[in-house]
Amino acid sequence: MLDRIRKVANRIFSVKVVNSRPIAVTLDPPITADRDQKTLLRQIHNELKTHRRELETIRLAATSEVMQDVSKFHRNQVKTLLETLELLATTDVSMSRFGDGEFRLMLLNDFNLRFQKNSSELQEDLRNVFTSNDANLAVGFPQLFRDAHWSGVYQELWPRLVQLTASDRAYACAHVTRPQAFSTLGQRAVDLWRQVWDGKKVAIVTGEGSRFELIPELFDNLASHEFIYSKPVGAYDDLDRVQALVADSDCELVLIALGPAGGILAHRLAGAGKRALDIGHLSNSYENVFKGAPRPEATAVTTDGEKNP
Numbered sequence: 001m002l003d004r005i006r007k008v009a010n011r012i013f014s015v016k017v018v019n020s021r022p023i024a025v026t027l028d029p030p031i032t033a034d035r036d037q038k039t040l041l042r043q044i045h046n047e048l049k050t051h052r053r054e055l056e057t058i059r060l061a062a063t064s065e066v067m068q069d070v071s072k073f074h075r076n077q078v079k080t081l082l083e084t085l086e087l088l089a090t091t092d093v094s095m096s097r098f099g100d101g102e103f104r105l106m107l108l109n110d111f112n113l114r115f116q117k118n119s120s121e122l123q124e125d126l127r128n129v130f131t132s133n134d135a136n137l138a139v140g141f142p143q144l145f146r147d148a149h150w151s152g153v154y155q156e157l158w159p160r161l162v163q164l165t166a167s168d169r170a171y172a173c174a175h176v177t178r179p180q181a182f183s184t185l186g187q188r189a190v191d192l193w194r195q196v197w198d199g200k201k202v203a204i205v206t207g208e209g210s211r212f213e214l215i216p217e218l219f220d221n222l223a224s225h226e227f228i229y230s231k232p233v234g235a236y237d238d239l240d241r242v243q244a245l246v247a248d249s250d251c252e253l254v255l256i257a258l259g260p261a262g263g264i265l266a267h268r269l270a271g272a273g274k275r276a277l278d279i280g281h282l283s284n285s286y287e288n289v290f291k292g293a294p295r296p297e298a299t300a301v302t303t304d305g306e307k308n309p
Helices: 002-012 035-077 081-090 100-107 120-130 148-164 179-185 187-197 235-247 260-271 282-291
Strands: 013-018 021-027 094-097 137-141 201-207 224-230 253-257 276-278
Touching (some): 081 137, 081 179, 120 235, 187 253, 235 260
Parallel strands (some): 094 137, 094 276, 201 224, 201 253
Antiparallel strands (some): 013 021
16 A cells, blocks of 8 residues: 555656755646546545554453443442532532543652642642542542543553542542533533532632633622632642632632642642532633533633643
């Protein structure tokens, strides 16, 4: 196949050299008139589709056992999107969320995020959150996905991750803050989130220069709000200072958008008697589903244009 591609390329592409410099590529004859070229491109396309199907079959076979274990765990111990939102709307529990980034930071010594460098202290704190027995804290576990990304995550991490889970623990669904919550539950998700903070004094903890917005569709029913800013990079090292500022606030609820450090802060505040929810990119998720805005990971984290990791 490669030989055939080279022959066609040599036949149709011509680069002229003028004054020792190449000028624009020309097509001779035009590609649209070359039936052999079209046939070759169709063959390449079909072969690539075949190779993709073969790779997908290999992936499914290689991850089948692990994904069966994850599926069983998820079915027995992880709440649905609706169950999680109803829990948050009708009780005073706090929430820390885990995703692939938090799992990798917690379990892989050499893994770093662009906005959060790993350390043994960070790993220990993440483990403490994930294994917490605090009845006032809901630990969020990712929604079950079987795509190449998530099957790869679980193939790599599940043997160690499962050792940190508790068989008698019910986990919240971490994706209640993601677009899936709004695309699945629609206005019901909006109503339940608004119920969480209806008429409450709220403090929002986020990184300096963050693009987090209190969009009216979600937040125009707050009694009052204040922002408490942390570092946009390496927020974990700033948690003691931020926790002290929250302690001085008269807020009834703390909403946190601070990456992996946010879940640790929510755990600390819950232990100190202050309700805190790690809500991540909730506003971006709403706007992605209802307004067609880019997904959270495609939006800038800060006003200087840095993208989400």
